[in-house]
Amino acid sequence: MTETHLHGPVLILGTGLLGASVGLGLSRLGVDVLLSDPSPTAQAIAQDIGAGRILGGGEDDAAALQPQLVVVAAPPDVAAAVVADALRTYPEATVVDIASVKASILAALRQAADAGEIAPGDLSRYVGTHPMAGREKSGPAAARGELFTAMPWVVCAHADASPAAVRTAADLGADLGATVVRMDAAEHDAAVALVSHFPQIASSLLASRLMNAPAHALSLAGNGLRDTTRIAASDPRLWIQILSHNAPEVVKILHGLREDLNRLIATLEDPGADGALLDLAKLMEEGNAGQARIPGKHGSPPRAFAVVTVIVDDRPGQIARLLADVGEAGVNLEDLRMDHSSGHQVGMVELSVLPGRSEELTQYLSDRQWKVIQ
Ligand SMILES: NC(=O)C1=CN([C@@H]2O[C@H](COP(=O)(O)OP(=O)(O)OC[C@H]3O[C@@H](n4cnc5c(N)ncnc54)[C@H](O)[C@@H]3O)[C@@H](O)[C@H]2O)C=CC1
Numbered sequence: 001m002t003e004t005h006l007h008g009p010v011l012i013l014g015t016g017l018l019g020a021s022v023g024l025g026l027s028r029l030g031v032d033v034l035l036s037d038p039s040p041t042a043q044a045i046a047q048d049i050g051a052g053r054i055l056g057g058g059e060d061d062a063a064a065l066q067p068q069l070v071v072v073a074a075p076p077d078v079a080a081a082v083v084a085d086a087l088r089t090y091p092e093a094t095v096v097d098i099a100s101v102k103a104s105i106l107a108a109l110r111q112a113a114d115a116g117e118i119a120p121g122d123l124s125r126y127v128g129t130h131p132m133a134g135r136e137k138s139g140p141a142a143a144r145g146e147l148f149t150a151m152p153w154v155v156c157a158h159a160d161a162s163p164a165a166v167r168t169a170a171d172l173g174a175d176l177g178a179t180v181v182r183m184d185a186a187e188h189d190a191a192v193a194l195v196s197h198f199p200q201i202a203s204s205l206l207a208s209r210l211m212n213a214p215a216h217a218l219s220l221a222g223n224g225l226r227d228t229t230r231i232a233a234s235d236p237r238l239w240i241q242i243l244s245h246n247a248p249e250v251v252k253i254l255h256g257l258r259e260d261l262n263r264l265i266a267t268l269e270d271p272g273a274d275g276a277l278l279d280l281a282k283l284m285e286e287g288n289a290g291q292a293r294i295p296g297k298h299g300s301p302p303r304a305f306a307v308v309t310v311i312v313d314d315r316p317g318q319i320a321r322l323l324a325d326v327g328e329a330g331v332n333l334e335d336l337r338m339d340h341s342s343g344h345q346v347g348m349v350e351l352s353v354l355p356g357r358s359e360e361l362t363q364y365l366s367d368r369q370w371k372v373i374q
């Protein structure tokens, strides 16, 4: 068993994509995890995939359980109420939530404390957190125990949080292999409006333009469109809640976007006007500058990888064989992507490697009869 900071038991309330992923990660480390969800199906699937055991059966009845930590992984709309209930039910436990917004949940809990719905002092056991990792899918069937590995896990310690509760919240992120980052709720909400909520909006807006696009146009779609619309497949029910809870921060960014759009429209309405092309160049360069600031994987500074592109036949076992050969070449794979064109019997696999290793890998794969595009 791997050494963990948490000793458990850990109770997870809400066993969808995130809750079941937390449960899977902790269970694999040997932590005792209990699961609860108003949806019997979500609970049962989470248990079946190994995320923990369902709370309520036999001796594990809610009243008898003394969890070290309760993780609220319910949607943002109900997160504060579920946290408040957990604080009342488990008077010794630290209670964290992992919702994508933080200030509105803290404000609702402060209101509950002021209204006497939770005991004075109970708020000290609550810490808001947010793992910056997820998928465009929902539900426990899409859960992954390694979802949080090397991803940021934001811990928002409010003024009344006890040091012990903050430590337990950070232990959760650390045990799941995440990088713990501390900031306050307002700072968090402004940051995620820019790096998570706005990208979702931009992707959804972009993809919505395709709704009535003619089939011949869509048949030309390449990676640019796929890259920029991946998250447009996200669950609308969750995103309605995220965006409405963080509306003031999101609106600030949208005002800036409106200014840029107005500027771009004016430029393109008269591309022959003095300075129009310079303005276009500036806009593209500003995009280059912003993109270059996005940190690379594991939070390291951005680094340009060399890409080795290999054509593979669309037959079972080809990718496994290719990856085995890359492994034998002794070259570390930094990233991998595949592209399939509809109606073709081949796919393209792009292998990202450190720039100094690409020639060696190209040679090794070519020697083993792989079709490497130069
Ligand atoms: N989807 C993502 O990529 C990420 C989501 N989050 C946050 O994680 C939380 C959960 O999101 P997902 O797992 O993606 O959604 P999901 O839809 O997969 O799961 C949510 C689960 O919460 C349950 N639930 C509903 N009401 C509940 C209640 N009163 N008590 C307990 N459980 C309840 C639902 O039955 C469902 O099983 C949300 O607050 C979301 O903002 C955070 C990071 C990433």
Ligand SMILES: O=C(O)C(=O)Cc1ccc(O)cc1
Pocket: 099, 100, 131, 132, 133, 134, 135, 136, 196, 231
């Ligand atoms: O799919 C992706 O790339 C994401 O970034 C998912 C995501 C969705 C919501 C969050 O609060 C955090 C991460």
